[in-house]
């Protein structure tokens with residue numbers, strides 16, 4: 001009896017062992033397949049990323065079909081990358097900017113719209129300002145930026161009357177290094193001056209003029225990828241610094257570049273953005289851009305006189321590259337286009353074609369309209385009832401939200417908010 005029990009027990013134990021070993025090897029196998037798959041996808045998305053992120057005029061390269069997920073995987077995907085339902089708007093095309101621009105910057109002072117620098121393509125950056133006049137609807141002026149000024153990933157702000165402050169940014173094409181130099185442009189005389197440099201250079205930091213101080217926060221650190229949390233400010237008046245150095249302020253809860261930074265009703269808002277960005281390929285003499293992990297988010301942070309960050313409702317979808325894609329109309333913030341979370345399976349970049357409204361009376365977001373196409377790094381302005389946008393990198397067509405052509409097109413629509 002005892003032996004039978006023991007034998008049974010032994011038998012039972014060994015079959016349990018076999019089952020355990022079977023499951024262990026099965027899970028190891030699954031893990032290996034999963035890891036290989038992940039490596040394959042990150043490798044393939046890295047090697048394709050430059051082609052998908054920048055202008056490709058070879059029609060053969062646009063026909064690559066992204067790997068399709070099996071149906072059961074599709075069901076569990078989060079769809080944050082997808083277009084949101086939005087009313088179609090009528091857009092009127094206006095005179096295009098003299099040059100196409102990606103990662104350009106813009107400041108509106110009354111009827112004049114100052115459009116700064118940016119990339120023409122990965123290997124060429126602009127170093128001039130084009131000026132559009134909303135009253136004549138013409139590009140009316142062009143002048144150079146200082147030789148030492150950054151060409152993209154700027155921080156930019158204005159007093160709304162005369163002076164434009166340009167902080168830090170990337171100097172040169174591809175994924176070159178940043179500069180900490182700070183400039184101020186007097187738009188009345190078209191003259192440039194220096195202000196004290198930032199304590200450390202930043203790529204595309206959130207920047208605004210608030211309560212007499214130029215505030216600079218977040219952005220990417222010197223390696224172009226690591227999110228910075230630091231927040232500095234400098235007292236300025238009439239284009240001059242009132243202090244010799246920047247003051248350290250309360251750090252922002254989440255770092256990273258390409259966010260909208262807006263002051264309205266004496267409060268400072270920081271909206272959207274991303275953590276991580278392209279980095280220079282190690283050892284590349286031209287600092288060739290290579291894609292790295294990016295996390296796009298829709299977070300909204302707000303500072304008031306208490307000087308403590310408050311968290312507000314996030315955007316309807318994650319959105320980045322919107323630093324100059326906003327206007328303030330009737331106590332609402334309006335944001336045009338951007339770029340959202342990558343496709344979860346193909347890892348392709350996904351552009352945004354919606355117009356968003358953040359109503360500051362209700363602190364609620366809504367999707368109010370559609371742009372003529374999905375586009376990131378647009379430059380938005382508002383004049384006499386018209387919402388304008390110009391420039392950026394647009395999609396490949398109505399059915400393909402991946403980025404393609406860098407444009408200088410200008411559009412407007414007669415905005416009517418409810």
Ligand SMILES: *[C@@H]1O[C@H](CO)[C@@H](O)[C@H](O)[C@H]1NC(C)=O
Nearest residue numbers: 056057058059060061062063
């Ligand atoms: C596209 O591919 C076809 C066939 O392979 C080839 O003949 C053609 O030259 C290619 N076009 C370009 C622009 O590379």
Ligand SMILES: *[C@@H]1O[C@H](CO)[C@@H](O)[C@H](O)[C@H]1NC(C)=O
Nearest residue numbers: 090091092412413414415416
């Ligand atoms: C302005 O918008 C309305 C719809 O809200 C449209 O009917 C009208 O044609 C537009 N006007 C112009 C000049 O585009």
Ligand SMILES: *[C@@H]1O[C@H](CO)[C@@H](O)[C@H](O)[C@H]1NC(C)=O
Nearest residue numbers: 329330385414415416417418
């Ligand atoms: C802003 O409000 C004013 C006054 O209520 C109104 O006339 C105007 O049409 C509004 N502007 C937009 C863009 O909705």
